[in-house]
Amino acid sequence: MNNIAILGAGFSTSTLCYYLNEKDIKVFEKARGPGGRSSTRKVDDIGVFDHGLQYISPKDKNFSEFLKLNKSVKQWDGDFVEIDGKVSVLPPSEKLIGITGNNDFVKSNINLDQCHFKTRIERIEYQNDHWKLIDDSSNEYLAKKIILTLPQEQTNILIKDLDLKFEIKENFMKPCFTVMLALKESPIFKHSGYVIKNNKIISWCANESSKLRDLNNKDLTLLTLQTTEEYGFANFKRYRENKEYILNEILSEFLDIFKIDESEVIHKNVHGWLYAFSENQSSEVFWDDKKYIGITGDWFTGGRAENAWINAKLLSEKIDRS
Template sequence: MTQIGTAIIGAGLAGLACATALRESGQSTVVFDKSRGVGGRLSTRRAEGDLRFDHGAQFVTARTHGFAALLRESEAAGQAAAWKDSGDAERIVGVPGMNAIAKHMATGLDIRLGVTVTAVERAPIGWRIDTDRGTWTCERLVVAVPAPQAKVLLAEEKPLVQEIAAVRMAPCLALMATFEEDVPVPFCTRRDPQDDLDWIALNSSKPGRDGAQTWVAHAAPDWSRKNLEETPEEIAALMLPMLCDRLGIHPTSARHVAAHRWRFARVTTALGAPFLRDGSGKLYAGGDWCLGARAENAWESGDAIARDILGLA
């Protein structure tokens, strides 16, 4: 069993923001994530022929100085840029994929990828963390996963679980598609809350994406809920004709089609505080669900946890 200072579960923006601030203050920190890469919902799917699709968060915006500074740093490193074609210069995207912003943050951090935390339990000093790759102990634990998953991991921590129970998150089904030939482009982005496809983006219009046209579409929450348990293949088969209809083209011209199920995609009711902490100060929970539906909210939550741990709050 290996003893660590602060263990963070989740290498999304919240976990990475927390780890970055702790590392800057010299604290020993290890981040665990079940995925093969960092970024969580700030994610990029690669497909045959070097195709890349941002199937989660589409762009980020900054309202706080701290997050704006991070984006400026990422831009200076060539890992982020303004998405001017979207018609809104405030929209910043990772380059060459959304996950580049997370990769930039992850530089120099101790991150264990492909490790699923199965249970956490109070130990004589701190916490015991059971994973599918072994057991660790840590003095302090930060749980930075979506609220419904935090509730499961922290099932024994009744007061925290009660507070998390108020949070609501909506699902989102995502379609990724490319066509035999480039299609006439009616728009680079289209948001329509009344449509079953409430977001469509010409992914390849983002800066730093060369090659074939790639499209990403997101289904609205109600439609996503209704079709959530279909297989990815069935979801793709249902969503492709919807996308083609909005683009005015025929579905048979599709070359690559895939779907992704985001079970906990966007926060609809947030906690209303930057994080949760138990009485001992040895357990924190955070993520976008504390403050809102935007990626910046996740960053704010993780950064606020670190500041609290460091006594800077």
């Protein structure tokens, strides 16, 4: 039996692994590797796309200092502009990214030997003084303490029958899509990031090539597009039925905005995030010091990595005190 089982291998878990005084930890993650929504897609001969978290702009002084101690983080340089009929340069602000990809930060604190990947936990049961976890292949694991770092809806599903003093609120997390594109090297994209205003489909375009990562093919221009929440909401069902349709609809809008011919596109892919962002719900992270179950995540206070860090740090302090 492990001392602590943590569900999810994203930014929250990375923070917990760093701060918890306990090292006998097992991490259970449904995906193939660590990252969660701070994820990076590598495409052979093309390069690296941050198709989840785009960058970190730390507001909290402690978070900022913490990030600067992390050797896997660097500044994302260049101009960031807003497109709203005309192009205007935005005021400069600190933007931090991973040196090789935005999952670098998560990877830097999670020991891979502690992880069970491709393991979706489907049920958890309290058994007097410990927890039983059951995965999607009916394997069972035991742990004295358990921490959930999953998006809100996935947390709600696992805890609904547990009789905890935790208020289950309706899921407020919103979907979006990201499109990963490689174009023949294009002189049009001289800025690092583009905020697209007043467009029903696309809200943001990141110039991945401007991140200057070693794996990026220098003969190509790599871009990641992010859609509006409204488009995500309206189209998630369709995405599940016909991914290609959604990809081509977003692509066609992009080509129109930037006046580019489709023949310039040499790689395209889309990823749908069902639980991408949340508003600040002003909730406090949960720790039950009798049953030893904790719940955290960015969504308690708003869908940003900084909130994932603040909340996970807070939970680790509660656990260490109990």
